[in-house]
Amino acid sequence: MxxxxxxxxxxxxxxxxxxxxxxxxxxxxxxxxxxxxxxxxxxxxxxxxxxxVLVQMQEALGGPRPAADTTPAAPSVPNQASAPTKQTGQAKPKKAAATGVKKTADKKTPAKKPAAKAPKSAAQPSLVDLIRGHLEKQSEPRSAAEITTVLSEAHPDRNIKTTVVRTTLENLVARSSAHRNKQGSSVFYTATTEPAAAPQAAAKTD
CATH class of the missing domain: 1.20.5 (Single alpha-helices involved in coiled-coils or other helix-helix interfaces)
Known part of the structure; x- marks a missing residue:
């Protein structure tokens, strides 16, 4: 024993x-x-x-708007105790689900009707074109705040911010597409077409 x-x-x-x-x-x-x-x-x-952040910058610069929010949701963390069991039990269903998704995607591939809406977004003028066109119509210098106010009223569906307008104006100045005029603590902008016409007129007068 x-x-x-x-x-x-x-x-x-x-x-x-x-x-x-x-x-x-x-x-x-x-x-x-x-x-x-x-x-x-x-x-x-x-x-x-x-x-x-990138989507907001794209909209501010006048780029095409995304059709829907494609940001994936953050996955939830499974319980540590039940994690091994779930992985083992769902191995086969995942494979079957993936096959079903692939078949559905193959059936819907030929029809791409949503793509037809893309030209509407692409047809909208960019913020650069709007600012340049506005400056060319003005006979006097305009500040970034004034340009923002006018463009926001003309295009209420677009989120136009003064900071983005000022950055765009500085880029136009760097490309010699606009002139910067500083008056005291304020900065004003004009299109290059107007200053360029003055020397030609002066030459003809001489």
């Missing part, structure tokens, strides 16, 4: 040691995966923030 009890005790100790080791490995693996998910979520949030 003593030998049987000793064998049972040793077997129980072996099982306990094995289970303890398995638990340690399982815990370490969960910690590693959770750390990877946390890092990926931070990267995704950074990309979403950059996406939002």
């Amino acid at each position: 003593a030998e049987n009890q000793t064998s049972t005790t040793e077997l129980t100790s072996q099982y306990i040691a094995q289970v303890t080791n398995d638990l340690e490995r399982n815990t370490k693996e969960q910690d590693r995966i959770a750390g990877d998910i946390s890092t990926l979520k931070e990267q995704l949030l950074a990309l979403q923030h950059d996406h939002t």
Whole structure:
């Protein structure tokens, strides 16, 4: 009887040691995966923030507006205890779902009606063209704030900001498409076509 009890005790100790080791490995693996998910979520949030900023800049510069918000939603972190079970149980359904999505995409590929709306956005004049055209119509210098007010009233559907208008005007000045005139602490802009006409008129008079 003593030998049987000793064998049972040793077997129980072996099982306990094995289970303890398995638990340690399982815990370490969960910690590693959770750390990877946390890092990926931070990267995704950074990309979403950059996406939002780029879309706002595109709209401010008069670029085509996106048809819809394509920013992906941040995934939720699954429970660590149930993560291994879910991965094993959903392996086959994911494959089937992917096949179904591919078949649906193949069927809808020939019809691309939404693309027909693109020319409407592309047909809109850019902010650069609007500012240059406005300056060419003016007989007196105009400030960035004045130009912003006029263009905002003429195009209420566009989000035109003074800072973007001022940057665009400075780019036109750098390309010799506009002149900068500073009066005190204020800066005014004129189109280059008007100053260019003056020397020609003076030459004819001489």
